[in-house]
Amino acid sequence: MSHFYGLPFLRTLMAEATKSDARSVYDPDRLRFALTVLPGAGDLKALRARLATVLGSDRFGLEPMFDTVEPGEPVTYTFTPNGLDRTLPEDVLFSIAGDLRVELGLIACDPDLGATAYAEPVKDVPSATEGVVMDAVCWVKGDAPEPKTWALDKARVLQAWAKSPGKGKGIVVAQPDTGITDHTEFADTTIDFTKTLNLVEGGTKPTDPLSSSMSNPGHGTGTGSVVASGEGGKMKGSAPKATLVPIRCINDVKIFNAAPVAKAIDHAVQKGAHVISMSLGGIPSFALRQAIKRAIAKDVILLAAAGNCVGLVVWPAAYPEMIAVGGTNIHDKKWKGSSHGPAVDFSAPAEHVWKAVATDPAAPKTKIEGGQGTSFATALSAGVAALWLGHHGRAKVIQAARARGASVQALFRTAVQQTARRPAGFPSGLGAGVVNAEALLGLALGDIASAVVESAFEDPSGGIDEALTRLLGPGKADPEFDWDALGPEVAALAIADSRAGRDARGPGRETRAFRRASAELIEAAAGSRDPRLAQLALRGSPPAPAIIMPAPVDGARLAKVLSGLGAAAQPGLSVESASGVDPKEGQARLNATGRKAALAPLQRRLEKSEKTVDLNRLDRGLATLHREGTSARLGETTLMQLEALVSLTERPALAVSYRTTPEGKELQTIDTTDPELGRFAGLIELARPDLEAGPLQAVGRIDGDGIHLGTGFVVGPGLVMTNRHVLEEFASPLPRADKPKRWQMVRTTTIDFSPSGNDPAQKFAVEAVAFAGPQQIQRLPISFAKLDMALLKVQTVNAAGMALPKAFTVNQDAGWRGADANLFVVGFPAPPGAVPRDERGALRHDVIERLREIFGLNYRRKYFSPGLAQAGTQPWVFNHDATTLGGNSGSVIGALSGDLPAVGLHFAGDWLRANHAHDLAVVRAKAPAFAALFP
Structure with a gap:
């Protein structure tokens, strides 16, 4: 094959x-x-x-x-x-x-994929390349509660110390993680450096470099402190007298590689670890499960974090023989980012848990603060395991397990589940309850219920069946499917879809991540008796998700609608100024005349489309607002439609189409009479002839193996500009990711300049890479200091005999960006690949309705979007507010002035709110290799 x-x-x-x-x-x-x-x-x-x-x-x-x-x-x-x-x-x-x-x-x-399956939530999340950053949805605002031992108290650790003053002394807790660094919280912690290991740089010193390129520098220091911070610090670990053995096996919690974790587990066992705490996760592998089974056979207790910000329980926690720890908060409710499901055995505090902080090598090593994530629930629980072993004596625990024909792992799991606190209303999917160290230590070994032996955990899918049920509905894992060989790829696809918001029920049923399946998996899944495998592996272009969910109708949303309507009715006042308008002004203007004026733009738009909106319902809703103001009770559908009238307006996306001149020539054009153009209408009408003469034609859709990857535009003879992160989807840098010697094409790649993006007569083959930003974009944190740009060599004349469209003029004037410079974006927006949510995790109804209003279900075709330039955070980056979506990556930013030069390259955005582009004039000045292509 x-x-x-x-x-x-x-x-x-x-x-x-x-x-x-x-x-x-x-x-x-x-x-x-x-x-x-x-x-x-x-x-x-x-x-x-x-x-x-x-x-x-x-x-x-x-x-x-x-x-x-x-x-x-x-x-x-x-x-x-x-x-x-x-x-x-x-x-x-x-x-x-x-x-x-x-x-x-x-x-x-x-x-080893470097799977991005496990996110650690952080307070301030940078924008992603046209995607949703899940971390923001997981973060709970607020400060860590006092006293600093609150999490230990919720887990009854403080009370357990009274029963067992040894506090884990003599028990070795190994911790595969990013390593550790000096911190005052480790001043009286026993760390056995004769047992440590560094698998990243080599050697035995597990020093975390605290590199700025890491998503979570200092992660191992934080989790290590939750296990074993000594009693003399500002905070306390759950087993302050245990021996900590940090193993540096990953450089980033977000980027999971199974092989070094498996190696770290084996090393810990060989060095005599009694407990292994894994605050990380990703996809399964045969070696990882093999290492876990070997460790369990050697009487080691292994705990792993259920997962953060992904929904599904990740591996190794998802393995049936592992102990999976979920996350709760101070109220014994689910921490909002915790993975949950039948695989979770029990939970522990995970929200605002006090931990040591070390993120900068130059910063003082004294800081502590609240951390969030199942990482800290796992670390705390690992300390509880050390208390349990120390209290009973490890030899006696092993003897008790042997007498039952069970492992120490199974005995500990059963004991914790038997004694866990399960308060009224405890959330489902978080296991038996909250770990209760006091009750656990008070339970005699002989009184532990019958422990489930490891043979009962045999699951041919290795926990993947549960993930399939969560995403695709009930089924039965096919025992004849080669899970050892193909399971990791199935899990990778499932996790990617889960991060994008896919679910078997509700609004996420049609959501997909942009991932491809290998030919082998497609073939095997198509022949499997479990149809869910085929549904996951046979992946077409992801459709737009159908998103309608109920949300509370509150006065704040109604006030926003009324303020917006009030602003829209005042001459010269933009919708952006609505926040300063008294809602009562909008309410007063909603008499019969005002309602007619408010609905007129929507009515004109509907006349030009096939969409249907019940204008009578909207009129009745406006009338209700006129009478009752912010105390009105409106249906959710009506309210969302009213929000669409006033939110995110004057930023339409106009479908590019053809018009035929009197001479019979076809030109790509836009409808400059669209009522939503607002302030831009006159300017765009003036520019329309020049837009038709070249800029609209010069933008094309980039496809790899027939699948839409992004956008590109012509900037010179045989040269097309796009993003490096788009390039990384169809070509690989060799031999290294940064500053590669060459690029190897791995997809058959084309660029199509037609409005539909699907006209064989306008497709041109992408032949090679002429230039690319020197640093990898895809797998690292978004950094505006990196150049997310690539220049592609393409055919100058295609197979149909068509010449490459006329090139954009690449701007050289670094002073083009004045106050609110007018611009336009031309690109090929793709369906949203995830459900947009705000920082509270609630659906962005304004964005959802605006997407429907602008695009309907008509994606992956060429659109023109006006907007304004705004200040950026780096010299070669500026922001803009034109409407973009995934698929717009690589779109041209043109100036609505002069000869309409290409002033920017769009590379990232966040749901119609904050979009980012490289300033081409500044790039020319800062990147000589790029400037040399434009003499």
């Missing part, structure tokens, strides 16, 4: 590999696979020889993942080609893995 994007592609890459690579094989950026062979299928030397033959190269690293091999068990090896970063798309990585598995006769071959 080998195909171009499988082994042949890897061979091409390996031919360019360096002779050696000094980096750790577990470096987060390296291209890496975990290869698992059958018991007795050959040693390291034999596997290396077979790999070299299959690859046509010996330029790779290969080493056993685990220090020892248990009799009769499969053996897993870590395979890393020299000098190559992991820059390939997920479906390509899985295709390579599938071919390696077949060629080498492996049980499993799992690529």
